Amino acid sequence: MANQTRDQKLEGLLSSAAREFALRGYDRTSMRDLARASGVSLAGVYYYVQSKEELLFLIQSRNFEAVIAGMRDTLRGVTDPVERLQRFIDNHLDYFATHMAEMKVLSREADALEGEFLQRVNDMKRQYTRALMDVLADIEKTHGPAHANRRVAAYSLFGMMNWIYTWYDPLGDVGVELLSQNICRLFLGGYVGLPVSETALSRGGAG
Amino acid sequence: MANQTRDQKLEGLLSSAAREFALRGYDRTSMRDLARASGVSLAGVYYYVQSKEELLFLIQSRNFEAVIAGMRDTLRGVTDPVERLQRFIDNHLDYFATHMAEMKVLSREADALEGEFLQRVNDMKRQYTRALMDVLADIEKTHGPAHANRRVAAYSLFGMMNWIYTWYDPLGDVGVELLSQNICRLFLGGYVGLPVSETALSRGGAG
DNA sequence: GTTGGAGTTGAACGAGCGTTCGAAGCCCCA
DNA sequence: TGGGGCTTCGAACGCTCGTTCAACTCCAAC
Secondary structure, eight states, rough: HHHHHHHHHHHHHHHHHHHHHHOOOOTTOOOHHHHHHTTTOOHHHEEEEEHHHHHHHHHHHHHHHHHHHHHHHHHHOOOOOHHHHHHEEEEEHHHHHHHTTHHHHHHSSSTTTHHHHHHHHHHHHHHHHHHHHHHHHHHHHHHHOSSHHHHHHHHHHHHHHHHGGGGGOOTTSOHHHHHHHHHHHHHHHSSSSSOTTTTTTTOOOOO | OOOOHHHHHHOOOOOOOOHHHHHOOOOTTHHHHHHHHHHHOOOHHHHHSSSSHHHHHHHHHHHHHHHHHHHHHTTTTTOHHHHHHHHHHHHHHHHHHHHHHHHHHHHHTTTSOHHHHHHHHHHHHHHHHHHHHHHHHHHHHHHHOSSOOOOHHHHHHHHHHHHGGOOOOTTTOHHHHHHHHHHHHHHOOSSSOOOTTTTTTTOOOOO
């Protein structure tokens, strides 16, 4: 605790702040809570960070950057579209599972930021979404016509992956590899691989 | 505004509260905001509701109850498992799209409640999840083995459907029927209907 | 041994919060 | 005309919030 560089202390602060934010939510967590959780005084927190909002921004942007960097890394040189998608999903879920608190904060506190902070995180979101949609376009080229609108499909996949912050326990009986495989299969082939033209799929509204 | 029953006024309060909560988030919205938005005084709000938390609870429970009731209704008498799933999805998305504010609050402020309020909403969640998983079990019986763990599949479908609060605009160019159809096809047959055994689907981790 | 900057702190500030309460307004029925 | 119960309100209470700041410790450099 004593001989840490300034950067290491900031890192520690961000990490315990993420844990607190994930637990209680950004708004319900006070700077006093964060001070207590990271072992410094209330005023001490402000030596490392300009405001509570900057703290949230740093958590969101640093982790989002890591996810994007990991994605670019794992896709580099891979040409098969399906494998590219598998790697995209793997990277996302693997990072999510090993950084549950941070990713929960990123998923859930999406619009707690304002102004330039919000803009910069939203830029990353656009970038990341674009990358997924490019992969989907490649898949359509090689594996026939899509069963759904590409944008809807992309957001649905993000929904499957990000929603895990509400239910998934990385230490439970479903390991990350199994989770990733499940979601990948689900997205590419569906729950039971039903042909799209089947039966009543064209029916209108129900009820 | 003048000749409304007490119930009607409560209804109006809940509706404008849902709109405010959806806009700014539960915690960032003050009782003064709600009073302003619904056109009564601050103290006036407390004539209809015991606390801010009860307000949130009423929004969540009433709408969740409506979703569940709609689901039971639309499934009644329908025996084909696939159509049951279609109707389940249709009901969920249709209600979501016509009650965006309320459902955003239900999805996003899931753990802002405590004690008995939380317990009662969680009971509804369990009930609703169970219903979906029963439908999935039926589908497996009639349409061969599943491509994914049933629990993972159920939560993934909820993820697809609930995540729409972050991106979907009911007034945009994707209508509710199209959205519902897309998500239904996606879940049952996958994005391009890829056979599960295909290529590298059994590969381990990436990167 | 003094200086100076980095790190840390207790105490306070003004503002906003959720909630309460006594009093006033309103309207129907006698 | 007057009483009584719903409904509404202004004003206040106690509390917690994010943020600031002068003062302190510590330690390396001279």
